[in-house]
Amino acid sequence: MAIKDSPAPADRSEPIIVVDSVSKSFGPVTVLSGVSLEVTRGSMVAIVGRSGSGKSTLLRCMNALEEIDAGTIRVCGHNVDMADRATVRRLRDDVGMVFQSYNLFPHLTVLRNITLALTAVQKKSKAEAETVARRVLGLVGLADKEAAYPEQLSGGQAQRVAIARSLALNPKVMLFDEVTSALDPELTGEVLKVMEDLATGGMTMVLVTHEMGFAKRVADTVVFMHQGKVWEAGPPEKIFADPQTPELRQFLSSGL
Numbered sequence: 001m002a003i004k005d006s007p008a009p010a011d012r013s014e015p016i017i018v019v020d021s022v023s024k025s026f027g028p029v030t031v032l033s034g035v036s037l038e039v040t041r042g043s044m045v046a047i048v049g050r051s052g053s054g055k056s057t058l059l060r061c062m063n064a065l066e067e068i069d070a071g072t073i074r075v076c077g078h079n080v081d082m083a084d085r086a087t088v089r090r091l092r093d094d095v096g097m098v099f100q101s102y103n104l105f106p107h108l109t110v111l112r113n114i115t116l117a118l119t120a121v122q123k124k125s126k127a128e129a130e131t132v133a134r135r136v137l138g139l140v141g142l143a144d145k146e147a148a149y150p151e152q153l154s155g156g157q158a159q160r161v162a163i164a165r166s167l168a169l170n171p172k173v174m175l176f177d178e179v180t181s182a183l184d185p186e187l188t189g190e191v192l193k194v195m196e197d198l199a200t201g202g203m204t205m206v207l208v209t210h211e212m213g214f215a216k217r218v219a220d221t222v223v224f225m226h227q228g229k230v231w232e233a234g235p236p237e238k239i240f241a242d243p244q245t246p247e248l249r250q251f252l253s254s255g256l
């Protein structure tokens with residue numbers, strides 16, 4: 001399957017992520033077992049499933065944060081291989097990842113948290129980096145917080161800064177690992193709104209989430225994982241309205 005690295009002209013039917021027959025164990029515990037899925041350019045894929053079903057591990061494998069034991073993963077044209085440092089560097093340029101914990105530097109302002117990678121890694125000038133940082137802060141609705149320190153932010157604001165920091169590096173794909181799980185319900189909505197705006201803007205996104213309402217409303221494809229396998233996958237209207245397996249039916253009825 002041919003995967004072009006160039007995003008233009010965008011072909012929404014073209015897979016930008018191809019996971020093929022991936023398996024992974026931690027010691028004697030098999031966590032992923034023959035997982036295959038494709039993510040087309042500009043689409044949002046939501047990975048759902050019970051705790052321990054392998055969702056986060058799969059996402060981490062896509063970003064070379066975990067080694068796979070078998071199968072292949074191609075992301076933005078790169079063969080993901082943790083041992084190949086040059087490829088991992090190129091992968092990091094193309095893929096942004098946001099975690100449940102915001103990982104902001106407490107001693108740096110919001111603006112500086114965002115400009116740091118731009119100046120240190122991308123070698124942009126301070127002025128250039130600040131222009132980019134202000135643009136992405138605007139995108140997440142935090143233009144007025146550039147001088148604040150992380151401790152002065154709510155959890156929702158801190159997570160939006162983390163998303164902005166990732167966006168500043170101009171990724172082709174964004175991976176979100178349970179980014180709202182640590183937030184109070186009233187702060188969850190503002191982060192989901194930012195993610196919805198990104199999806200509407202055409203960003204390719206894969207998210208592990210427990211926010212079923214969001215997955216149902218916004219995702220193009222929902223992947224239900226069970227015991228390390230892709231148990232069912234399809235458009236949300238099919239997954240939520242017409243589950244094919246007792247496992248998915250039970251998961252949906254458990255209120256998760």
Ligand SMILES: Nc1ncnc2c1ncn2[C@@H]1O[C@H](COP(=O)(O)OP(=O)(O)OP(=O)(O)O)[C@@H](O)[C@H]1O
Pocket residue numbers: 026031049050051052053054055056057058208
């Ligand atoms: N580094 C590790 N070492 C050993 N076992 C691990 C490691 N990371 C994950 N696991 C195990 O792999 C299994 C799958 O974990 P994973 O975090 O991928 O599940 P998940 O579906 O994302 O769950 P949750 O919704 O609770 O985050 C779990 O049994 C977990 O304990």
